[in-house]
Every structure is written in structure tokens, then in C-alpha cells.
Amino acid sequence: MCGIVGLYLKNPALESQLGALFEPMLIAMTDRGPDSAGFAIYGDEVADGCKLTLRHEDVDYNWEALAEQARIELDAEVSWFRNDTVAVFKIACPADKATAFVEEKASDVLILSAGHSIEILKEVGLPEVIANRFNLKGMKGTHIIGHTRMATESAVTMAGSHPFSTGEDLCLVHNGSLSNHNRMRLELKRQGIHFETENDSEVAAGYLMHRLQQGDSLKLALENALRELDGFFTFTIGTRDGFAVVRDPIACKPAVLAETDDYVAMASEYQALTSLPGIEKAKVWEPEAAKIYVWERS
Known part of the structure; x- marks a missing residue:
């Protein structure tokens, strides 16, 4: 229905x-x-860069470690905050570059959304x-x-x-x-x-x-x-x-x-x-x- x-x-x-x-x-x-x-x-628009909504099955996943790795490998400013089961990352680089990084370096992390202003939040x-x-x-x-x-x-x-x-x-x-x-x-x-x-x-x-x-x-x-x-x-x-x-x-x-x-x-x-x-x-x-x-x- x-x-x-x-x-x-x-x-x-x-x-x-x-x-x-x-x-x-x-x-x-x-x-x-x-x-x-x-x-x-x-x-909460990100004019310069992108915003990713990320999710991991492990509720204790180390998001700060992923953020630090992104800062180094993307050579970009990264900020993030957690909202229950997801983390919202703001990265000072294009969305395609940021999503490619997550897919390669953290393949167990699910990208729920990417863009300038969108955040997707969903659960059972x-x-x-x-x-x-x-x-x-x-x-x-x-x-x-x-x-x-x-x-x-x-x-x-x-x-x-x-x-x-x-x-x-x-x-x-x-x-x-x-x-x-x-x-x-x-x-x-x-x-x-x-x-x-x-x-x-x-x-x-x-x-x-x-x-x-x-x-x-x-x-x-x-x-x-x-x-x-x-x-x-x-x-x-x-x-x-x-x-x-x-x-x-x-x-x-x-x-x-x-x-x-x-x-x-x-x-x-x-x-x-x-x-x-x-x-x-x-x-x-x-x-x-x-x-x-x-x-x-x-």
C-alpha cells in the first residue's frame, strides 16, 4: 500500500x-x-563542496577515522555530525570525488544521498x-x-x-x-x-x-x-x-x-x-x- x-x-x-x-x-x-x-x-546548503549522508551497520562505527582519512586523501576540509544511525559529512570537494573515495576506501559504508543540500534518513x-x-x-x-x-x-x-x-x-x-x-x-x-x-x-x-x-x-x-x-x-x-x-x-x-x-x-x-x-x-x-x-x- x-x-x-x-x-x-x-x-x-x-x-x-x-x-x-x-x-x-x-x-x-x-x-x-x-x-x-x-x-x-x-x-543546510553546502555551496562549496558536497554533503553525503552515510550509514554503517555498526552503530559504533568510527566516523572520525573516516573523516580524517578523507581530509588527508582528498586534501579537503571535512566536517561531520552523527544523527542516530547515520553520519552527515560535509566535504570541500565535488560530490563525485567524495563518493568515489567512500566507495573505494570504505566499501562497507552505504551512501544514502549526495549533493549540496539533501539528507536522507530512513530505518525500519x-x-x-x-x-x-x-x-x-x-x-x-x-x-x-x-x-x-x-x-x-x-x-x-x-x-x-x-x-x-x-x-x-x-x-x-x-x-x-x-x-x-x-x-x-x-x-x-x-x-x-x-x-x-x-x-x-x-x-x-x-x-x-x-x-x-x-x-x-x-x-x-x-x-x-x-x-x-x-x-x-x-x-x-x-x-x-x-x-x-x-x-x-x-x-x-x-x-x-x-x-x-x-x-x-x-x-x-x-x-x-x-x-x-x-x-x-x-x-x-x-x-x-x-x-x-x-x-x-x-
């Missing part, structure tokens, strides 16, 4: 409240996805538990997308939970199922796209990354996705500058959008939006089938 939610702030004055506004939205989707939960938050468990573990309520930022998972065709694992990121500052959450993901995965691997899981949602994220690498705008990449990704889906996509929502041509998976002068919000069910300020005066509508909705700061 699964539930997806997203919140894009148009009013900068609300950025200090992003996590507090979003937490009840995520928890409201518990009945749709009690197995695992996660979110991608955009903020109830959405409320995950929100508390990562202190979602206290987080600041410009926009955020999240997912609660009910695994029906695969094991309940952290790696299989959403969001999925396959490129800098790009991530995706998905409600639905793709029928041609195995063939598409093989084609994308031949194009150099790397996958960590067998989840069909990661294929969708990889497809979008490939199209962006080919020069597509986000809107054009989604138009191509509507033609080439077969199945039923609602996607919410996060980027450095904003987010997008699209449903398949049949639109059998639920979705609702709400917009005010202060924000744009998306959820699988309206009940997840009821805690937002001014929702009673918001423009509320069901996104049309195969129509692409994009909000970007640029």
Missing part, C-alpha cells in the same frame, strides 16, 4: 518549522505503511519511532518528502525503504508498482547507473537520473518516464530547488495536493494535511492523471 507525503515551503519564514510541520504528516500515513519510514530533507519501524530517532521535529529546511512503507513483495529492510537517491540532490518516493523494472534496470546498468537494491522504486529514481544526465529538464524527464515506465504509480520527486508530483495515466493510486501562499503540500490522503496551518483556506485538489506538477525556486 504505502503512503507518501511532501511539503515545499514558499514562505522562508517557515523554514525553521519544516520538521515540526512535516512530522504529523508522516505519522498520519502509519496505517498505509507501518514497516519502515524515511524522508529526504533539503536545507513505525513512522513515529523513526521521526523521533532522527529528531524530525527539530529539523529546518526548505522542503521535504517522505514515505511510509508496507512491504508486500519484498523483505522489510532499511535498504528497501524509501526515499531512493541515484544522483546529486535527486530522490524519489513511490506508491505503486512497476511492471517493467527488471528490463529497465538492465538497460540503465548498461548506461552506468548503479543500484543498491532490487526495489522497483530505485529503478524509477535511476531512470530519472539517467534522463537528467542526458540533458532533460525535470519536466521532460518525467514526460519520458510516463512513456517508458510501465505500471501504476504516484511519484513525488525531490530536487535541490523544489519538488514534483506525477501520477500514471490511469491514476489508480491516491494523491491529493494543497497550496497556499505559504506552502505546497502533497499526501496520499487528505488526513495527512489537516495539521498544516491555513489548510482550511488552501486550494485542495486531486492531481490529474499523467499531468506533471513541478514547483521550483528557480
Whole structure:
């Protein structure tokens, strides 16, 4: 089943409240996805260099040793902080160089996200538990997308939970199922796209990354996705500058959008939006089938 939610702030004055506004939205989707939960938050921008969200199975992993090694081998300034099971590294070098270092020198470390502003945090468990573990309520930022998972065709694992990121500052959450993901995965691997899981949602994220690498705008990449990704889906996509929502041509998976002068919000069910300020005066509508909705700061 699964539930997806997203919140894009148009009013900068609300950025200090992003996590507090979003937490009840995520928890409201518990009945749709009690197995695992996660979110991608955009903020705390690194203008010169990159930011990596890293995870290791060992809760006592020596992140400072990895940071010191990165300082020496990348000849770059490195700062980091730990948030429960993940560590967020800020490195004064390009993201491709930083990710290559981690993949070579710390192959047992999982890179959840890379970019300038994105942080992905996800784990197995109830959405409320995950929100508390990562202190979602206290987080600041410009926009955020999240997912609660009910695994029906695969094991309940952290790696299989959403969001999925396959490129800098790009991530995706998905409600639905793709029928041609195995063939598409093989084609994308031949194009150099790397996958960590067998989840069909990661294929969708990889497809979008490939199209962006080919020069597509986000809107054009989604138009191509509507033609080439077969199945039923609602996607919410996060980027450095904003987010997008699209449903398949049949639109059998639920979705609702709400917009005010202060924000744009998306959820699988309206009940997840009821805690937002001014929702009673918001423009509320069901996104049309195969129509692409994009909000970007640029």
C-alpha cells in the first residue's frame, strides 16, 4: 500500500518549522505503511563542496577515522555530525570525488544521498519511532518528502525503504508498482547507473537520473518516464530547488495536493494535511492523471 507525503515551503519564514510541520504528516500515513519510514530533507546548503549522508551497520562505527582519512586523501576540509544511525559529512570537494573515495576506501559504508543540500534518513519501524530517532521535529529546511512503507513483495529492510537517491540532490518516493523494472534496470546498468537494491522504486529514481544526465529538464524527464515506465504509480520527486508530483495515466493510486501562499503540500490522503496551518483556506485538489506538477525556486 504505502503512503507518501511532501511539503515545499514558499514562505522562508517557515523554514525553521519544516520538521515540526512535516512530522504529523508522516505519522498520519502509519496505517498505509507501518514497516519502515524515511524522508529526504533539503536545507543546510553546502555551496562549496558536497554533503553525503552515510550509514554503517555498526552503530559504533568510527566516523572520525573516516573523516580524517578523507581530509588527508582528498586534501579537503571535512566536517561531520552523527544523527542516530547515520553520519552527515560535509566535504570541500565535488560530490563525485567524495563518493568515489567512500566507495573505494570504505566499501562497507552505504551512501544514502549526495549533493549540496539533501539528507536522507530512513530505518525500519513505525513512522513515529523513526521521526523521533532522527529528531524530525527539530529539523529546518526548505522542503521535504517522505514515505511510509508496507512491504508486500519484498523483505522489510532499511535498504528497501524509501526515499531512493541515484544522483546529486535527486530522490524519489513511490506508491505503486512497476511492471517493467527488471528490463529497465538492465538497460540503465548498461548506461552506468548503479543500484543498491532490487526495489522497483530505485529503478524509477535511476531512470530519472539517467534522463537528467542526458540533458532533460525535470519536466521532460518525467514526460519520458510516463512513456517508458510501465505500471501504476504516484511519484513525488525531490530536487535541490523544489519538488514534483506525477501520477500514471490511469491514476489508480491516491494523491491529493494543497497550496497556499505559504506552502505546497502533497499526501496520499487528505488526513495527512489537516495539521498544516491555513489548510482550511488552501486550494485542495486531486492531481490529474499523467499531468506533471513541478514547483521550483528557480
